[in-house]
Amino acid sequence: MPTLPPEGSRPSAHEPHQYRQAAESFGSDAERYDRARPRYPEAMVERIAAAGPGRHAPEVPGVLDIPDVPDILDVGCGTGIAARQFQSVGCRVFGVEPDPRMADLARRLGLEVDVATFESWDPAGREFDAVVAGQAWHWIDPVAGAAKAAQALRPGGRLAAFWNVPQLPPEVAEATAAVYRRVMPDSPFNLQAMTKPALDGYQALCTKADDGIRKVGAFSEPEQWRFDWECSYTRDAWLDQLPTQGPFTRLPADKLAEVLESVGAAIDALGGSFTMPYATVAVTAIRE
Numbered sequence: 139m140p141t142l143p144p145e146g147s148r149p150s151a152h153e154p155h156q157y158r159q160a161a162e163s164f165g166s167d168a169e170r171y172d173r174a175r176p177r178y179p180e181a182m183v184e185r186i187a188a189a190g191p192g193r194h195a196p197e198v199p200g201v202l203d204i205p206d207v208p209d210i211l212d213v214g215c216g217t218g219i220a221a222r223q224f225q226s227v228g229c230r231v232f233g234v235e236p237d238p239r240m241a242d243l244a245r246r247l248g249l250e251v252d253v254a255t256f257e258s259w260d261p262a263g264r265e266f267d268a269v270v271a272g273q274a275w276h277w278i279d280p281v282a283g284a285a286k287a288a289q290a291l292r293p294g295g296r297l298a299a300f301w302n303v304p305q306l307p308p309e310v311a312e313a314t315a316a317v318y319r320r321v322m323p324d325s326p327f328n329l330q331a332m333t334k335p336a337l338d339g340y341q342a343l344c345t346k347a348d349d350g351i352r353k354v355g356a357f358s359e360p361e362q363w364r365f366d367w368e369c370s371y372t373r374d375a376w377l378d379q380l381p382t383q384g385p386f387t388r389l390p391a392d393k394l395a396e397v398l399e400s401v402g403a404a405i406d407a408l409g410g411s412f413t414m415p416y417a418t419v420a421v422t423a424i425r426e
Contacts, residue, residue, distance in 0.1 A: 163384070163387040163388050164216065164237065164240060164382065164384075164387055165237035165238070165239030165240040166239075166387050166388070167381065167382065167387075168216075168217055168239050168240050168242070168243040169243065170378065170381065170382055171216065171217055171240070171382045172216075172217035172218075172219060172243060172247070173378070174375070174378045174379035174382055175219055175273075175379060175382055176302050176304075176369055176379075176416065177219060177220075177223060178219075178220055178223060178272060178300065178302065178418055179365040179367055179418050180223070180227075181365055182300065182363065182365050182418055182420060183220075183223045183224055183227055184227055185363075186210075186224075186268055186270060186296060186298050186422075187208055187210070187224060187227045187228070187229050187268070189268075189296055190208045190267030190268045190292075190294070190295055190296055191267050191292050191293070191294040191295055207228060207229065207230045208228070208229045208230070208267040208268065209229070209230050209231075209232070209265070209266045209267050209268075210224045210229045210230065210231045210232070210266060210267065210268050210269075210270060211231075211232055211233075211234065211266040211268070211269045211270070211287075211290055212224070212231055212232070212233045212234070212249075212270055212271070212272070213234050213256045213269060213270065213271040213274060213275070213278065213283070213287075214234070214235060214236070214256065214271050214272075214273075214274025214275070214277060214278065215233030215234065215235045215240075215241075215244055215249065215251060215274075216235060216237075216240045216244065216272075216273075216274070217240050217243045217244050217247065218231075218233060218243075218244035218247050218248070218249040218251075219272065220270060220272035221233055221244070221249050222247065222248070222249070224270070225248075225249075231249060231250075232249075232250050232251075232252075232264070232266070233249050233250065233251040233252070234251070234252050234254055234256050234259050235251050235252075235253060235254075236253065236254060236255045236256075237253075238253050241253045255278075256278050256283055256286055257278065257279055257282045257283065257286060259286065261286075261289055261290045264290065265290065265291065265292045265295075266290050266291055266292065266295060267291075267292060267295050267296070268291075268295055268296045268297070268298060269287040269290055269291055269295070269296075269297045269298070270297075270298045270299070270300070271283075271298075271299045271300070272300055272301075272302075273300075273301055273302060274299075275299035275301075275343070275347055275421075276301075276343045276346070279350075280346050280347055280349065280350025280351075281350045281353050281354060283350065284297065284347075284350045284351045284353070284354040284356075284357070285354045285356075287425075288354055288356035288357065288425055291425040292425065293425055293426065294424060294425065295424070295425045296422055296423070296424055296425070297351065297357065297422060297423050297424075297425065298420050298421070298422040299347050299420065299421045299422075300363075300418055300419065300420035300421070301340055301343065301418065301419055301420075302416055302418050303336045303337055303340045303416060303417045303418070303419055304336060304414050304415075304416050305335070305336045305414065305415045305416075305417075306336075306414065307408060307412050307414075309404050309407065309408060310376075310401060310404050310405060310408070310412065312404075313400050313401050313403070313404035314380075314397070314400075314401050314404075316400070317396060317397050317400035317401065318385060318397060320396075321389075321393040321396050321397060322385075322389065322393060325385065327384065327385040336417075337417060337419070340419055344362055344419060344421050347360070347421040348360045348362075348421055351421070351423045356425060356426060357423035357424060357425055357426060358423050358424040358426060359423065360421055360422065360423040361421075361422055361423070362419060362420065362421055362422075363419070363420040363422060364417055364418070364419050364420075365417070365418040365420075366415070366416070366417050366418075367415075367416050367418070368413050368414065368415055368416065369413070369414050369416060370411060370412070370413045370414070371405075371411060371412055371413075371414060372410065372411045373402055373405040373406060373410050373411065376401070376405060376412075377398050377401065377402055377405075380397070380398065380401060381394060381398075
């Protein structure tokens, strides 16, 4: 989950795309990231894949017509989690990823990837039916990113930035925030948001994405989608994912062990497992 630096730190919480150390820290354990991070709702993946100009109806009624294969650009593709989901529904996917460690694993798992920040990436004349960003758009300048997406999209193509928004059980959220404050009191990350309604924090990310799209002036009016789902975690499964989250990717081993011990105890008190409600939220607009 993106947990952003508090207001007044440098960079500010309002400009997370400037916080490059965090943005490019996830490759410290790329295999764990790929194994433990949640996937995205199939309904959302299928909706994005079906809506681009690469899909078309048969020209002659009653005559079988094979649609063109949609071309998807996955921005901040990481290890290719979202990309593989789009590949599974018949899309051709190309990735852009600033962390060479993440890109290397994505390539080994079958994705073609350029190593670059999206703002500096050159489409080199390539055009796509959709530009997507899973759990990544907040690390990108919202105006420069929307402008680059407009450059890479075919007319009628879709930009879709989306995030998985988890709502931890209060006991687990409070234990996580408390132990992190204890082991890293000077950290720029603010974990207070963990103990509040999760969608409140993500609405700021959606608004920032909306505003960036509008400023570019090349898209339809942005809209927001929401998909609700659940995932059950055992103690071990959640502790496997925790080190892949922004506040913990660069935590010293001894401090990370203390965090995992405290969070694990909170999960044990719940019976050793819990069910996490997720809302996947997307900001999307059509290239005009």
